Amino acid sequence: MAVRGLRKLYGGDAHEAQALLAQGVSKEEILARTGCTVAIQDVSFEVRRGEIFVIMGLSGSGKSTVLRCLNRLIEPSAGSVVVDGIDVTRADTRRLLEVRRGKIAMVFQNFGLLPHRTLVHNVEYGLEMKGVDKATRRAKALHALGLVGLQGYADKLPRELSGGMQQRVGLARALATEPDILLMDEAFSALDPLIRKQMQDELLDLQARMNKTIVFITHDLDEALKLGGRIAIMRDGAIVQVGTPEEILTQPANDYVRAFIQDVDRTRIITAGTIMKRPEVVTHPKDGPALAVKRMRELGSSTLFVTDLQRRFLGLVHIEDALRLMGENVHDLGRILRTDVPTTTPDTPLAKLVSVAASTRIPISVVAEDGSFQGIVDRASLLACIAGEVD
Numbered sequence: 001m002a003v004r005g006l007r008k009l010y011g012g013d014a015h016e017a018q019a020l021l022a023q024g025v026s027k028e029e030i031l032a033r034t035g036c037t038v039a040i041q042d043v044s045f046e047v048r049r050g051e052i053f054v055i056m057g058l059s060g061s062g063k064s065t066v067l068r069c070l071n072r073l074i075e076p077s078a079g080s081v082v083v084d085g086i087d088v089t090r091a092d093t094r095r096l097l098e099v100r101r102g103k104i105a106m107v108f109q110n111f112g113l114l115p116h117r118t119l120v121h122n123v124e125y126g127l128e129m130k131g132v133d134k135a136t137r138r139a140k141a142l143h144a145l146g147l148v149g150l151q152g153y154a155d156k157l158p159r160e161l162s163g164g165m166q167q168r169v170g171l172a173r174a175l176a177t178e179p180d181i182l183l184m185d186e187a188f189s190a191l192d193p194l195i196r197k198q199m200q201d202e203l204l205d206l207q208a209r210m211n212k213t214i215v216f217i218t219h220d221l222d223e224a225l226k227l228g229g230r231i232a233i234m235r236d237g238a239i240v241q242v243g244t245p246e247e248i249l250t251q252p253a254n255d256y257v258r259a260f261i262q263d264v265d266r267t268r269i270i271t272a273g274t275i276m277k278r279p280e281v282v283t284h285p286k287d288g289p290a291l292a293v294k295r296m297r298e299l300g301s302s303t304l305f306v307t308d309l310q311r312r313f314l315g316l317v318h319i320e321d322a323l324r325l326m327g328e329n330v331h332d333l334g335r336i337l338r339t340d341v342p343t344t345t346p347d348t349p350l351a352k353l354v355s356v357a358a359s360t361r362i363p364i365s366v367v368a369e370d371g372s373f374q375g376i377v378d379r380a381s382l383l384a385c386i387a388g389e390v391d
């Protein structure tokens, strides 16, 4: 989905307001002079297939307006939204209905369930609109209820369920139409904190299994960081930064974002791969102890990482062991290889490494899943990151 130059003005003299906007006049002045609220302006971003794209911002920053422009629940004043080659903003009524029924589904904060319909009938609703026959829609609805863990509740009424369960029905209803894109509007904001966390976990799980494209809006930074593959941060109707949680935490675009993220527990988001160093302190077993000692002396290090010729991590050698081996005239570094060293993968959050780093003086080796040596995380860089000194 590609969104380009999206703008929405509410009320007042939109024509005059657009002209003033083009001249660079401020939103406040435009409101005062034309009575027109500039809700969003120049909003552009791309949502990649299969990602959770979170739009985050404080109340009034324009998140809902952007989301509702994506399926034209709100008619944008300018800009385009292209989904699978179709410009939604220019689609005629028939095309737009097709997009809404087949490609894009929406999950609302207040669940939006029909109170007198059983759960399965609620979930069938979108399929009914699509004209799907009764047997097929029932099968699909039951399947969707199963996806969100509500098998066995099909004949209950919404009021018989807790808020969390009702929101699962909302999600099932959206999934039943098998959309490519899910739009989720503060979908978990009305839930109790514990249920909310559970729903976030379930969404991530569902996403991993179904690979849907999800646009999720929230005003909650923790939720954004947890769910977002990438996050767009909005302020006053404009996007101030788009990036992965790590990019936003390590390279905030401006003081606004910096202030926003200052209280975040960075160690849960920033990963070993981001802060690791790529040391040249690597040798191969065949290099032998003399070369290893020479390298360590040049580098002022007492340890050396050992890999095979494919750079697969084997372990490390200590200078004292290497000197002893030299004294014994043995060439094979394999004899003194220490393999009981801490290792981690590049995508491990630093929070998981804190206790490891505290229990050893040896840096943690970062090893990719294919076994290749990536670098090291030492205690100093870990502490610097925790203290917020990574840039």
Ligand SMILES: Nc1ncnc2c1ncn2[C@@H]1O[C@H](COP(=O)(O)OP(=O)(O)OP(=O)(O)O)[C@@H](O)[C@H]1O
Pocket (backbone or CB within 6 Å): 010, 011, 037, 038, 039, 040, 057, 058, 059, 060, 061, 062, 063, 064, 065, 066, 219
């Ligand atoms: N129907 C409307 N008429 C006039 N102004 C509106 C309308 N809807 C939204 N606005 C204004 O547009 C701006 C963006 O609102 P929007 O609801 O998109 O923000 P939001 O970030 O989703 O906030 P919230 O989290 O409170 O819903 C706000 O200044 C709001 O007052």
